[in-house]
Amino acid sequence: MIKENLQLDENGRLRHFLTIEGLKRALLMELLDTAESFTSVTEQTVKKVPLLRGRTIVNLFFEPSTRTRTTFELAAKRLSADVLNINVPASATTKGETLLDTLRNLEAMHCDMFVVRHPNSGAAHFIARHAAPGVSIINAGDGRHAHPTQAMLDMFTIRRHKGEFHRLTVAIVGDILHSRVARSQIQALSTLGVKEIRIVAPRTLIPACAETLGVHVHHDLREGLRDVDVIIMLRLQRERMRGAALPSEHEYYQLFGLTEDKLALAAPDAIVMHPGPINRGVEIDSTIADGPRSVILQQVSHGIAVRMAIMSRAMQPRPSQEAAP
Amino acid sequence: MTGLRIVDGRVIDPASGVDEITDLFLAEGRVAGLGTAPRGFRENQVIDAADCVVCPGLVDLRGRCREPGLEHKGTIASETRAAAAAGITTLCVPPDTEPVIDSAAVAALIRRRAERAGHARLVPLGALTRGLAGNALSEMSALKEAGCAGVSNDCYPVENLLVLRRALEYAATFDLTVHLLPQEHALANEGCAHEGAVSTRLGLPGIPAAAETVAVAACLALVEETGVRAHFALLSTRRAAQMVARARHDGLPVSAAVSAHHLHLTELDLLDFDSQCHVLPPLRTQRDRDGLRHWLARGDIAAVCSDHQPHEADAKLAPFSATASGISALETLLPLTLRLVDEGVLGLTEAIARLTSEPARILGLDRDGTAGSLAPGAVADVCIFQPEAYWTLGGEALLSQGHNTPFLNWEMKGRVRYTLLGGRVVHALEEADLRS
Numbered sequence: 051m052i053k054e055n056l057q058l059d060e061n062g063r064l065r066h067f068l069t070i071e072g073l074k075r076a077l078l079m080e081l082l083d084t085a086e087s088f089t090s091v092t093e094q095t096v097k098k099v100p101l102l103r104g105r106t107i108v109n110l111f112f113e114p115s116t117r118t119r120t121t122f123e124l125a126a127k128r129l130s131a132d133v134l135n136i137n138v139p140a141s142a143t144t145k146g147e148t149l150l151d152t153l154r155n156l157e158a159m160h161c162d163m164f165v166v167r168h169p170n171s172g173a174a175h176f177i178a179r180h181a182a183p184g185v186s187i188i189n190a191g192d193g194r195h196a197h198p199t200q201a202m203l204d205m206f207t208i209r210r211h212k213g214e215f216h217r218l219t220v221a222i223v224g225d226i227l228h229s230r231v232a233r234s235q236i237q238a239l240s241t242l243g244v245k246e247i248r249i250v251a252p253r254t255l256i257p258a259c260a261e262t263l264g265v266h267v268h269h270d271l272r273e274g275l276r277d278v279d280v281i282i283m284l285r286l287q288r289e290r291m292r293g294a295a296l297p298s299e300h301e302y303y304q305l306f307g308l309t310e311d312k313l314a315l316a317a318p319d320a321i322v323m324h325p326g327p328i329n330r331g332v333e334i335d336s337t338i339a340d341g342p343r344s345v346i347l348q349q350v351s352h353g354i355a356v357r358m359a360i361m362s363r364a365m366q367p368r369p370s371q372e373a374a375p
Numbered sequence: 376m377t378g379l380r381i382v383d384g385r386v387i388d389p390a391s392g393v394d395e396i397t398d399l400f401l402a403e404g405r406v407a408g409l410g411t412a413p414r415g416f417r418e419n420q421v422i423d424a425a426d427c428v429v430c431p432g433l434v435d436l437r438g439r440c441r442e443p444g445l446e447h448k449g450t451i452a453s454e455t456r457a458a459a460a461a462g463i464t465t466l467c468v469p470p471d472t473e474p475v476i477d478s479a480a481v482a483a484l485i486r487r488r489a490e491r492a493g494h495a496r497l498v499p500l501g502a503l504t505r506g507l508a509g510n511a512l513s514e515m516s517a518l519k520e521a522g523c524a525g526v527s528n529d530c531y532p533v534e535n536l537l538v539l540r541r542a543l544e545y546a547a548t549f550d551l552t553v554h555l556l557p558q559e560h561a562l563a564n565e566g567c568a569h570e571g572a573v574s575t576r577l578g579l580p581g582i583p584a585a586a587e588t589v590a591v592a593a594c595l596a597l598v599e600e601t602g603v604r605a606h607f608a609l610l611s612t613r614r615a616a617q618m619v620a621r622a623r624h625d626g627l628p629v630s631a632a633v634s635a636h637h638l639h640l641t642e643l644d645l646l647d648f649d650s651q652c653h654v655l656p657p658l659r660t661q662r663d664r665d666g667l668r669h670w671l672a673r674g675d676i677a678a679v680c681s682d683h684q685p686h687e688a689d690a691k692l693a694p695f696s697a698t699a700s701g702i703s704a705l706e707t708l709l710p711l712t713l714r715l716v717d718e719g720v721l722g723l724t725e726a727i728a729r730l731t732s733e734p735a736r737i738l739g740l741d742r743d744g745t746a747g748s749l750a751p752g753a754v755a756d757v758c759i760f761q762p763e764a765y766w767t768l769g770g771e772a773l774l775s776q777g778h779n780t781p782f783l784n785w786e787m788k789g790r791v792r793y794t795l796l797g798g799r800v801v802h803a804l805e806e807a808d809l810r811s
Binding site: 071148149150168170171172173175176180192193194195196230233257258259260262263 | 570571572574575576577578579580581583647648689692693694695696697
């Protein structure tokens with residue numbers, strides 16, 4: 051539905067990675083396959099491939115992040131790229147330098163790729179539209195809009211455990227309204243053709259017209275978990291209690307926290323996922339988070355291979371390579 | 376008596392019910408006659424208006440010039456020049472300048488500068504509350520004396536309903552029309568797009584339709600209580616338009632307008648985060664757009680305005696929610712309204728009424744023929760446009776200092792050839808321009 055497809059070049063190759071929306075199933079599968087081939091790299095003693103040697107990648111984070119930034123950094127280093135981490139506190143941009151100024155300054159240093167996290171929805175699209183030709187943008191989370199690399203590593207984890215997508219029923223539980231992760235997961239799961247996607251939350255945390263995303267909406271966790279193959283729990287931001295979206299952590303945990311008795315309603319081999327960081331005892335019981343059904347730590351390690359795949363696919367060829375006879 | 380003769384045009388004057396191909400005679404800044412020359416008339420200038428519609432100069436109920444205070448976005452000279460090119464001869468400016476129009480001095484300054492520029496008449500709206508801060512009443516009597524056609528708190532919140540009630544009562548004391556922008560700020564909750572399928576998809580903070588309907592309901596109750604004449608300056612939802620229509624049916628002294636862009640664009644136009652479509656109230660659903668068209672056709676929405684908001688380029692160069700809202704809209708007001716004729720929403724005369732006689736009535740400028748009419752004796756503000764002329768909106772061609780419009784490269788139909796202000800030509804399109 052995006053008017054211009056910013057993400058693909060004229061040959062249908064990945065140029066930026068901004069959102070799952072508008073990407074074909076075949077391309078997502080290719081990325082997952084590429085990631086699979088990189089997992090062996092991360093298990094070697096010398097954890098490097100020379101694919102992006104001599105290229106410069108900037109992690110440009112306008113929002114604090116530890117895990118996402120670290121896995122992007124590791125992924126870039128394992129591809130032999132040079133990495134620059136720039137954390138821009140929200141206050142810096144209010145001092146007069148616009149996002150575009152920041153971008154132009156960094157472009158002047160001849161960087162090849164920007165990994166961007168920003169609090170405004172659409173920020174990655176904006177940067178991609180104004181970036182110099184040959185510079186790739188990877189969206190590491192923009193506002194409530196998208197977090198496509200997280201969604202891809204979740205798909206990777208699901209595929210490793212479940213194989214085919216088309217037989218799966220997946221439940222996403224928690225704050226869907228404010229979650230960029232949920233939006234990207236829903237788009238990825240739809241594109242990959244799962245049987246059913248459910249979202250489970252009280253009405254205050256479900257976005258308007260949610261069913262237009264292609265999901266079934268549930269307000270009862272027990273009902274929502276019945277016979278599902280994959281359970282994705284979302285992090286509950288504590289400030290939601292202040293914004294009158296929820297009465298208390300206690301009531302939330304009672305109704306929407308994942309506990310053993312509720313997990314028992316899912317398929318016997320269901321896996322439990324969480325994009326982290328976890329609020330133990332708020333959205334998930336510790337024994338489940340650390341238990342045999344949990345694949346939460348695998349998600350983190352898969353993040354590196356998946357991000358290596360995305361970065362290597364999206365990196366533009368050097369101009370000299372194209373000019374060569 | 377010497378004057379100007381406009382020959383062979385299709386004269387459409389909704390105020391007096393005229394629609395015929397004839398000549399219009401102007402002298403001494405006023406309309407001197409229609410059809411036959413008045414006794415003793417000697418023409419010293421002739422405008423050939425064959426294939427053109429000759430109608431009253433357009434009256435725009437809502438457009439900002441940005442002066443004083445925000446001259447990097449626009450000036451009275453630049454924006455009134457753009458208005459003249461758009462056939463607009465009377466432009467009503469909201470009070471959100473810097474300083475705010477909450478004193479007679481600022482209102483007088485704006486009128487004086489507009490007179491000096493000489494392209495169009497500016498009619499200021501005074502602030503409803505001091506500094507638009509929403510807690511203390513402005514000196515409305517003085518603002519009226521200084522030429523304000525009404526009062527408004529623009530899009531700024533009034534502290535509570537008690538202050539709003541007092542402000543409406545006070546305005547009613549001086550027979551001032553209150554221009555209301557209905558939005559319940561707590562419900563809007565710093566949103567930037569209509570709360571619906573598109574905001575959900577894009578992850579943009581939403582403004583629910585209820586933010587508008589709740590405010591309209593509260594305002595209607597207070598209008599009934601206070602008897603003030605109220606004008607809903609911008610409606611964006613079908614439901615709110617229906618509520619205003621019902622209130623009118625019940626005899627409340629209320630009117631409503633809608634911007635031209637809300638009649639053509641919907642939330643779907645935001646889909647690639649196009650910041651040019653960032654407007655407040657937000658673009659809503661197709662159903663809302665169709666509802667606004669319905670109540671416009673019924674006449675319960677009496678006027679189409681531009682809601683002109685010129686911006687410097689940087690104001691739109693940021694992620695969607697961080698951009699300034701608003702469209703530079705003077706120069707698309709007429710063609711976008713005429714498009715409704717082609718789309719079967721309005722007849723040509725009705726469309727012209729929505730841009731001339733109706734807004735003039737809302738501003739109270741109809742009583743003495745100051746605007747919106749071509750009746751003999753009325754001020755000779757005239758718009759002459761070629762209804763069948765096609766043209767493409769190009770950024771460089773815009774005269775407004777703000778080039779922020781989502782309609783760039785749209786093919787438009789209907790082009791202004793001449794604009795006359797008090798019988799004087801303030802805009803004439805060259806033959807060369809017409810071919811381009």
